[in-house]
Amino acid sequence: MRLLTHNMLSSNIRGVVNGFPLRIEAGKVVEKNVEINGDFLKNMFVKIDWKAFVEASQSMGYTELPEEADSSMLDSDEFLNRFHHALLELHLEEGALVCPETGRRFPVSKGIPNMLLHEDEV
Amino acid sequence: MGSRPELVAPPEIFYDDTEARKYTSSSRIIEIQASLSERALELLALPEDDVPKLLLDIGCGSGLSGETISENGHHWIGLDISPSMLNIALEREVEGDLLLSDMGQGLGLRPGVIDGAISISAVQWLCNADRSSHNPRLRLKAFFTSLYKCLSSGAKAVFQLYPQNVAQRELILNAAMNAGFGGGIVVDFPHSSKKRKEFLVLACGQQSMNSSLTIGKTEDEKGFSDHDDEDEDEENHTVCFSDRHRRPFKKQKNNKNGKGREWILRKKEQMRRRGNDVPLDTKYTGRKRKGRF
Ligand SMILES: C[S@@+](CC[C@H](N)C(=O)[O-])C[C@H]1O[C@@H](n2cnc3c(N)ncnc32)[C@H](O)[C@@H]1O
Numbered sequence: 518m519r520l521l522t523h524n525m526l527s528s529n530i531r532g533v534v535n536g537f538p539l540r541i542e543a544g545k546v547v548e549k550n551v552e553i554n555g556d557f558l559k560n561m562f563v564k565i566d567w568k569a570f571v572e573a574s575q576s577m578g579y580t581e582l583p584e585e586a587d588s589s590m591l592d593s594d595e596f597l598n599r600f601h602h603a604l605l606e607l608h609l610e611e612g613a614l615v616c617p618e619t620g621r622r623f624p625v626s627k628g629i630p631n632m633l634l635h636e637d638e639v
Numbered sequence: 640m641g642s643r644p645e646l647v648a649p650p651e652i653f654y655d656d657t658e659a660r661k662y663t664s665s666s667r668i669i670e671i672q673a674s675l676s677e678r679a680l681e682l683l684a685l686p687e688d689d690v691p692k693l694l695l696d697i698g699c700g701s702g703l704s705g706e707t708i709s710e711n712g713h714h715w716i717g718l719d720i721s722p723s724m725l726n727i728a729l730e731r732e733v734e735g736d737l738l739l740s741d742m743g744q745g746l747g748l749r750p751g752v753i754d755g756a757i758s759i760s761a762v763q764w765l766c767n768a769d770r771s772s773h774n775p776r777l778r779l780k781a782f783f784t785s786l787y788k789c790l791s792s793g794a795k796a797v798f799q800l801y802p803q804n805v806a807q808r809e810l811i812l813n814a815a816m817n818a819g820f821g822g823g824i825v826v827d828f829p830h831s832s833k834k835r836k837e838f839l840v841l842a843c844g845q846q847s848m849n850s851s852l853t854i855g856k857t858e859d860e861k862g863f864s865d866h867d868d869e870d871e872d873e874e875n876h877t878v879c880f881s882d883r884h885r886r887p888f889k890k891q892k893n894n895k896n897g898k899g900r901e902w903i904l905r906k907k908e909q910m911r912r913r914g915n916d917v918p919l920d921t922k923y924t925g926r927k928r929k930g931r932f
Contacts (some may be wrong), residue, residue: 521693526748526749529747537749560690564693628736628737629737634741639744639772
């Protein structure tokens with residue numbers, strides 16, 4: 518799972534009001550190179566919750582993202598490269614996602630988060 | 640197609656390792672999944688601005704449909720309830736992210752972030768109650784409501800589905816409309832029992848149905864005649880739109896007496912043109928049979 522997906526995911530356990538962002542417990546992180554596409558990054562920038570994105574990247578061991586970002590930064594190649602790397606090249610292979618409200622752990626195995634809810638959570 | 644898989648077992652049981660393996664080994668399945676996905680993407684009618692989009696693949700399974708999305712240059716998140724199917728997707732090294740998730744529990748995604756969604760032969764599974772706690776109506780509602788929320792305004796979702804009957808089609812359509820979607824059903828090859836394919840095309844946001852969905856083609860105006868040509872080409876799509884106020888789609892002309900003389904004569908002529916040996920047309924051709932048959 519990439520941070521692109523993490524930034525979109527939220528816990529939908531019944532009764533949870535704010536299930537975003539899920540806290541990352543990183544067991545194993547891998548990197549895979551992907552070709553950069555500025556248009557996609559610009560399309561995604563407006564949707565990304567930056568604060569959650571920075572925290573998530575830090576929990577994956579990447580600390581090069583600025584704490585704050587605004588769209589004017591999209592003109593900088595250096596910024597785009599970092600944004601790209603954190604968004605699409607870091608994969609959480611093993612670990613867990615933790616619901617911020619209830620502490621419920623969603624295990625991640627072979628890169629796939631298990632988001633199945635128990636019957637009493639639906 | 641054999642018996643309906645939904646009637647055999649719950650999806651996470653039916654799509655076990657053996658069934659999942661077919662998605663890498665059966666060229667027929669691979670071909671069908673790819674062509675259905677291509678068509679679904681076409682119906683999604685994304686803006687042609689060369690900007691890669693973030694799409695959902697609901698019931699992504701082995702990732703065959705996702706590969707089609709990747710080939711078209713978009714990013715995707717796939718979710719599926721079957722671990723065996725997702726394992727195949729891992730084996731294929733698909734480019735999308737995968738989630739083990741039950742769409743009937745609702746999608747846990749932030750509002751307005753997804754640019755579009757496709758789903759191939761998956762949603763009809765929600766019409767079954769596989770556990771005592773399952774209520775198809777509620778599961779469809781949870782699914783469509785959460786989907787509506789996570790799509791950005793104006794985004795579309797296209798579902799290829801095999802509803803079991805009219806009631807099931809209506810159950811699905813109503814759940815979608817109640818969640819706020821506009822849209823309707825597109826039928827490709829409506830007169831061919833083999834090639835007939837149904838797509839539910841939904842749009843989210845203010846755009847009205849008519850302006851947002853200008854898809855599908857009917858090659859000839861006689862689209863509703865009874866022919867069942869083997870060599871129908873790709874252009875022969877028939878579109879039926881519907882909304883809450885209309886029946887989801889036209890009743891099939893159901894001729895109790897079979898296909899009729901006209902159809903038989905046409906078919907025979909066609910066979911002759913192909914050089915086949917065909918019996919002469921007589922007054923008995925295509926006549927009604929007595930009740931003892
Ligand atoms: C016909 S297969 C589609 C396969 C997929 N398009 C591919 O390329 O492999 C239908 C899929 O829907 C999934 N499915 C059925 N019910 C589901 C549910 N409630 N939530 C998520 N996925 C479901 C099944 O596990 C199966 O993988």
